[in-house]
Amino acid sequence: MPSSTSPIIAEGLVRRFGKIEAVSGVDLEIASGEVFGFLGPNGAGKSTTVRMLTTLLRPTEGRASVAGYDVVKDADAVRRSIGVALQDAAIDPLMTGRELLRLQAVLHGIDKTEGKRRGEELLDTVGLSGAADRRVGTYSGGMRRRLDLALALIHAPIVLFLDEPTTGLDPNSRVALWDEVRRLNKESGTTVFLTTQYLEEADQLASRIAIIDGGKIVASGAPSQLKAEVGEPTLRVALSPGQEEGPAEAALLDFGKPVPESTGHVAIRLNGGAGRVGAVARVLDEQGIKIEGLELHNPSLDDVFQRATGRRLEGAEETGDVAEVPAE
Amino acid sequence: MSAAAQYLALSKRAALNTIRQPTSVVPAMLFPLLFIAMSSGALNRSISIPGFPKVDSFIQFGIPATIVQGVLFGAVGAGAAMATDIENGFFERLMASPVSRTSILVGRLAGAALMAFTQAWLFLGVITIFGVDIEGGIVAVFLISLVAAVLGAGIGAIAVSMGIRTGSSEAVQGAFPLLFAGLFLSSAFFPRNLMTGWFRSVANFNPLSHLIEGIRTQIITGIDLGDWATALGIAAGIGAFGLILAGRALDGRLKADHS
Numbered sequence: 001m002p003s004s005t006s007p008i009i010a011e012g013l014v015r016r017f018g019k020i021e022a023v024s025g026v027d028l029e030i031a032s033g034e035v036f037g038f039l040g041p042n043g044a045g046k047s048t049t050v051r052m053l054t055t056l057l058r059p060t061e062g063r064a065s066v067a068g069y070d071v072v073k074d075a076d077a078v079r080r081s082i083g084v085a086l087q088d089a090a091i092d093p094l095m096t097g098r099e100l101l102r103l104q105a106v107l108h109g110i111d112k113t114e115g116k117r118r119g120e121e122l123l124d125t126v127g128l129s130g131a132a133d134r135r136v137g138t139y140s141g142g143m144r145r146r147l148d149l150a151l152a153l154i155h156a157p158i159v160l161f162l163d164e165p166t167t168g169l170d171p172n173s174r175v176a177l178w179d180e181v182r183r184l185n186k187e188s189g190t191t192v193f194l195t196t197q198y199l200e201e202a203d204q205l206a207s208r209i210a211i212i213d214g215g216k217i218v219a220s221g222a223p224s225q226l227k228a229e230v231g232e233p234t235l236r237v238a239l240s241p242g243q244e245e246g247p248a249e250a251a252l253l254d255f256g257k258p259v260p261e262s263t264g265h266v267a268i269r270l271n272g273g274a275g276r277v278g279a280v281a282r283v284l285d286e287q288g289i290k291i292e293g294l295e296l297h298n299p300s301l302d303d304v305f306q307r308a309t310g311r312r313l314e315g316a317e318e319t320g321d322v323a324e325v326p327a328e
Numbered sequence: 329m330s331a332a333a334q335y336l337a338l339s340k341r342a343a344l345n346t347i348r349q350p351t352s353v354v355p356a357m358l359f360p361l362l363f364i365a366m367s368s369g370a371l372n373r374s375i376s377i378p379g380f381p382k383v384d385s386f387i388q389f390g391i392p393a394t395i396v397q398g399v400l401f402g403a404v405g406a407g408a409a410m411a412t413d414i415e416n417g418f419f420e421r422l423m424a425s426p427v428s429r430t431s432i433l434v435g436r437l438a439g440a441a442l443m444a445f446t447q448a449w450l451f452l453g454v455i456t457i458f459g460v461d462i463e464g465g466i467v468a469v470f471l472i473s474l475v476a477a478v479l480g481a482g483i484g485a486i487a488v489s490m491g492i493r494t495g496s497s498e499a500v501q502g503a504f505p506l507l508f509a510g511l512f513l514s515s516a517f518f519p520r521n522l523m524t525g526w527f528r529s530v531a532n533f534n535p536l537s538h539l540i541e542g543i544r545t546q547i548i549t550g551i552d553l554g555d556w557a558t559a560l561g562i563a564a565g566i567g568a569f570g571l572i573l574a575g576r577a578l579d580g581r582l583k584a585d586h587s
């Protein structure tokens with residue numbers, strides 16, 4: 001019998017591979033119907049955590065329950081309750097989409113008639129009815145991901161795990177998949193545990209996120225709350241070729257705390273908000289600092305990540321509300 | 329109902345996978361036939377050596393080896409397919425589903441058995457078209473096909489255990505020459521009573537010799553249920569050995585993920 005109402009609970013979850021500790025004491029509690037984003041760079045421990053929660057890996061320490069069942073003691077019950085779409089859409093390329101859905105239905109103990117009905121419904125939902133009898137090897141990356149999602153949903157799971165579902169997809173396919181996840185969550189109330197390295201994805205989909213780095217959760221909460229905690233926007237100055245960064249950094253010190261940036265740029269957390277951009281531009285001009293442009297970023301999840309870890313997340317440039325102020 | 333449906337569904341998938349890969353099916357069907365045709369050209373006069381069993385042609389003598397050779401091809405394919413499932417993540421999808429662990433093995437082995445059964449009918453059918461007599465008739469063809477199917481599942485299980493342990497289809501295919509050597513070190517292409525020295529000792533010890541001779545009897549002299557039972561028993565023994573290896577390999581992989 002399920003032991004708890006929260007569909008995902010992890011307490012002190014640890015996983016070691018030899019001397020390497022991939023996950024170091026992760027605690028999670030995810031509410032029913034929530035879309036939870038698990039955000040972190042490559043190698044942070046996201047997939048290892050998912051593999052423990054989906055019974056594919058046994059935790060070295062700690063415990064976890066999914067859909068109310070212990071992932072170690074009641075692994076079979078967990079598997080019956082979850083849908084899993086792992087990284088790289090592990091789909092047999094020699095089978096057709098329709099055949100794979102029928103197979104997945106059988107593996108979940110769904111009878112033939114119901115499996116067929118559910119398969120057709122899902123093919124329609126993910127927009128693959130027209131390609132259902134084509135071998136999966138001929139599908140594009142986006143089609144494979146959509147089929148993977150349909151496969152994970154064949155038994156109407158209580159909890160859906162999506163491990164980096166849009167990695168490698170083009171922007172259109174990515175947005176289409178996001179729409180599917182939103183619709184699914186809204187219509188069926190399925191709890192979604194989503195891992196991603198894309199800030200925008202977490203921002204767009206998740207009602208709550210946890211940021212993991214080095215196997216530890218370094219921040220968690222609603223995206224809006226986490227961004228509000230960062231406070232001021234970031235002002236990023238693109239320097240003209242040949243312009244030294246030192247004088248620009250010194251000139252900006254009066255306006256806010258420096259933020260790490262790439263070569264040829266300087267950045268600060270701008271005290272007083274967007275209204276002070278003009279003053280910054282004037283000071284830079286007065287001091288003869290040559291710039292190519294100014295960009296004002298409202299706090300993003302990357303800023304949240306940077307605040308928690310002291311560095312930027314890979315792919316950070318893909319997100320954040322940006323107001324660009326070109327140099328005169 | 330659910331477990332039986334899972335066995336059936338995974339067996340069907342294995343069979344479809346095999347059929348849809350002509351590069352693995354065609355060699356398994358064609359090469360053994362080419363091999364016996366060429367061997368016949370070179371060795372046909374050997375049938376007149378005193379002590380050689382009374383046969384119409386070398387093909388009639390050697391066709392059991394062709395069947396076993398075909399089975400080896402198919403079985404290695406089953407092992408390679410299992411390794412491919414591990415390589416491309418499909419195995420993990422199965423592991424995350426409420427599927428019985430045995431059905432993962434049974435599905436693959438049923439595919440190998442079906443392939444071996446089909447190969448036996450094909451090879452025996454082709455030689456019949458070319459005028460070679462099968463003394464035991466259609467009953468012999470059926471009995472031989474059963475032995476082939478059990479052997480296919482058995483050697484398939486050994487190959488599948490390699491696939492699970494290595495997770496590499498190349499490694500499984502690399503083991504094919506070893507299995508092939510086992511066939512040559514038997515009475516597949518020459519009667520044991522005409523062998524000498526260490527080769528004869530090895531062939532006497534090699535269970536494939538006795539299996540092949542059990543099949544051969546049905547072709548060159550007619551139905552002999554005793555010899556057939558010996559062949560079937562050896563195939564079943566190889567099957568049991570293979571299943572133990574495959575089961576342990578699967579346990580090992582699951583424990584590696586769960587250690």
